[in-house]
Amino acid sequence: MSRGRPRGGPLVVVGDALLDIDVEGTAGRLCPDAPVPVVERTHEHRRAGGAGLAARLAAEITGRDVVLVTAVGDDEAGHRVGALLAAYADVVRLPMAGTTSCKTRIRAGGQTLVRIDEGDGRAADGPLPPRAAEALARAGAVLVSDYGRGVAAHSGIRRLLATLPDGVPVTWDPHPVGPRPPRGTRLVTPNHAEARRFAGGPAADESLPQAAADAAALVGRWRVTGVAVTLGEHGALLSMGGAAPHVIPAPIVAGPRADGCGAGDCFAAAAAHVLHDGGMVTEAVAEAVRRASAFVAAGGAASLGTPATPRDTAAVAADDVWDLVRRTRASGGRVVATGGCFDLLHAGHVGLLREARRLGDCLVVCVNSDASVRALKGPDRPLVPAADRVRVLAALECVDAVAVFDELTPVALLERLRPGIWVKGADYAGIDLAEAAVVRRHGGEVVLLPYLDGRSTSRLVARAREITSVLPGGDGQ
Template sequence: MRITVVGDVLLDEDVEGRIERLCPDAPVPVVEVSGRRFRAGGAGLVAAMLRGDGHEVSLVTALGDDEAAERIRERLPGVAVIACDSGAPTPVKRRVRTSDQAVCRIDEGCDPPPVPRVTDRLLSAVADSEAIIVSDYGRRLTEHPELREVLQRRGGEVPLVWDPHPRGADPVPAAQLVTPNLPEATAAAGTARGPEHAAEAAARLHERYGCAAVLVTLGELGALLHERGAGPLEIPSEPVAAADTCGAGDRFIAAAAVALARGADRRTAAHEAVSAARDYLAAGGVASLPEFSAPSEAEAPLDAFALARAVHERGGTVVASGGCFDLLHAGHVRTLAAAREMGDCLIVCVNSDDSVRRLKGPERPLIREQDRVEMLRALSCVDAVLVFDEDGPEQALDRLRPDIWVKGGDYTVDALPEARLLQSWGGAAVTVPYHLGRSTTRLAAALARVS
């Protein structure tokens, strides 16, 4: 299913540590840091969840030109990130945790930015999807008039689920579901607080927005649905003991949108969303997601962008190579080993599964991207791996800015579209000798004969 997520992305960082003493100059605990974990938050977490569920996901957002934005892109493998310039730093929310307990949260770059300038590519991504989710975190992307026009038009054709924010713009009337949580709903509607006022708040917001339905999330109590032409419907949930509820709302809206796109009515979608959020928390929340179950940064593979920056800052040479690497063979290994000898680090750019499928056909790749990445990282000559979703590596290279780009001798430098790009910042594209008889196509054909 093709799903477009529109909204604001931030970088979530969990700083893990232990507390064994108090600071000598103030009555505060000292946290001895043992590791860090990064993930895409906000709309990025919704996109990561949907991608993990097997959907084809585009993320339409605005990002700053900074390290936080690069970390976000790195942590969204397989998601097509279509971003315009936010004109502001990418927000970072850093949680300090010890023994599975949050100690404090430090927010950076969270001041409201200017309304970003959207691009034609961004608007086109919204117009080409089977479902749309708007995840608004109040950073003004949803204020843009052209984007709102496209959302209103496309929302009349495909399911549109809008998760609002107190500082964000009102949802467009074409939204099938608007999903505020209880504090957001009562504050926006101007009612008294408390779950007993959820129905009144939902009715007021339904009239204000002109949307098809308002679905107020009530945490462990479930949700309340107010539809056009119907009274409030309470959707109960079973309480779940969860120390960390991060991402439950994202799982909720993702499930609701998928159900609507599958043809379910709004009541069924609401029930499925409540169940999905409950199951998500029962399974362990955000820590249970495959993307985030990796070891802490102290033990994790090197971040490609951070590595490139570090090598450049100390005056070293960054080497990059790339390809599909579907069925890793001796020719690949010899090429990568030769590339590593040309500089101080080797970063391998790998086509995502979607990219390989577009280039090679529906039967490829033979090996999924997670496994291809794992095998490449196991090679001693490879320092980092970067997955890209485009047909070619140009966008990835433009962010990495390697000094040398290496390809096998079955290419010529003049025929490489990346060569001119490398020259634009003083880099160079080179080829190394081609090893006859070693190719993925030949291996695949041989496997087909014996299967």
């Protein structure tokens, strides 16, 4: 199969986002009234799971803009998932019926002892929100991460996926109770047991010849380009319908930290990245095996954001914002917050943030999402996507946490945050701030701080266009 042409649009991940919680502890004794270990909790870590994990891994692997079309509930778990994802993706929400799915793993000594699942939420079918249709229309590639909770089965999603241009590669990570991939899908990535179930055979037969037969049958049944059956520590088998499948062995993975949780998401995200870049299906599967093996060796999903590995500061900020606020208040401290687009961070922003931090015991920065910035500033803004704006802000020493909001103003976010001080620049003097009422209703103050004169993103953009217009061939655009 020939190499395709890379497309410039974003990678769009479509699927069911979950909240994953790892409760880490130690287990050195058995419970006296039952033959089970007693786990003494040491710490708890939250991360976006399901399609949320796939979106995070895709953003880290590709370094590109990622859009996630998903459904989460208006509940505590849903709010946490949204905050966690803000550092990695532009999240487009579908309505949900029920509560956000939450999976809690109790772990000790690097091993999972039990998993507790909660939440009955499913994507509500109906008219597709305009932002979701717009995201798929702009897609350079699509990754469907189906966790069986209705997003991949949404009638509007199905219709748009079936009408994507031929040059937009679709990677489909299926779920046993989810829909089949649409005709023309570039790559489907079931594991061995899933392939057996889709092919209609007994689950007990997990031999390599059976995987090859199942993959070939599914290529013909689904009318897709390729089916890659993931084989765990043995790598993957790729069939494109021919007589001889491709087998890509995995490197040997060993060590106390090896954990397969999330390996399938990593595999699918890496494959989608290669296809987005115009790579062949065989190249995509080979890279997916390499990436997934390294991910498992590093500790799998449990390694993301734990102290044993480097943490993305934006992810830390998003994950800890509500815990940080609670801890600050519990210790008698004062929560300070400020907000804005922060498109092209400049000296005026930095000065304001430093002064704001000095007013209290923690500083939370509320950032307009990409959609919110477009609504406020016009279709050519933001210049910097939300994921990058969050990373830059969270890297500042004076910023303790970052939260992203989709509305035109942060009023809804401030209802939850309830800061003791809300800070804006002195350029807002005389303006009736929409958020002032909610801050004062919760006992907070609104404070205006001096702003460095002459510093603004609009001026930076205008100056850049002036310079461009005088360059040879420049047109000011």
